[in-house]
């Protein structure tokens with residue numbers, strides 16, 4: 642990495658504004674691309690690294706993205722553009738735009754789109770996973786939900802850590818929590834995964850409702866407590 646970008650990022654903390662931008666449902670202001678920021682940046686460090694850098698001028702966000710790529714961040718050109726636009730718009734030198742008025746009812750959330758923005762970076766566009774690093778969800782989420790319907794929302798709401806085995810492969814990673822997604826969004830993601838690539842068992846399941854997600858949210862679990870609730874599947 643070039644020492645120039647390293648220095649400029651440290652200097653940048655002089656520009657940083659207090660993290661007064663936190664929104665009630667997550668530390669980052671809501672806006673197009675926010676889920677991709679959560680998904681991409683939390684792969685290596687807490688989102689607070691990003692939140693606390695709010696107020697950087699555009700060129701320092703570009704420097705930061707370059708530095709993260711040197712540190713191993715893998716993004717496509719298009720993803721990088723989305724990240725850059727989000728970071729400079731919502732965590733730049735100007736106050737972030739007002740969040741768009743919530744107009745959508747549950748049925749209008751596009752689960753496949755939220756999956757693409759929040760989950761695909763690790764689990765793959767079609768849930769295929771990355772061997773050894775990120776478990777596959779395709780052909781697997783239906784089995785999990787059929788074995789214990791109440792389990793499937795838990796990794797999404799609370800994250801998951803510890804050793805799991807899927808189709809003979811062992812995974813021992815950390816999935817960050819997605820509690821900033823709304824109940825409607827979580828239900829829509831689960832239903833879209835089950836419909837698109839749920840595999841055996843998925844067809845017989847009733848769709849998840851926002852109410853089910855809301856009650857799962859009340860459990861207050863840690864990532865290892867989620868592991869304890871994971872059903873044994875054949």
Ligand code: HEC
Nearest residue numbers: 650651681682684685686690691694705709712713714724
């Ligand atoms: C492949 C791993 C990886 C990914 C992905 C990643 N980072 Fe980082 N990031 C790091 C490491 C490692 C550090 C600590 C570097 C250091 O010690 O200064 C860091 C530090 C930072 C810092 C603090 C910089 C400083 O001067 O300490 C910011 C801001 C940051 N990252 C932003 C981001 C953003 C924004 C994203 C997502 C677009 C992201 N990171 C994704 C690895 C990553």
Ligand code: HEC
Nearest residue numbers: 680684759760763796797801802803812813814815816819
């Ligand atoms: C930063 C990478 C990352 C992102 C983003 C991510 N996951 Fe995960 N996910 C993981 C890892 C790693 C595991 C396995 C954790 C372990 O080994 O204990 C996992 C596990 C899971 C599991 C549990 C599988 C099982 O067999 O118990 C489900 C379900 C899941 N993820 C769904 C999602 C959904 C839905 C999203 C988007 C809202 C998502 N994940 C986003 C990394 C990620």
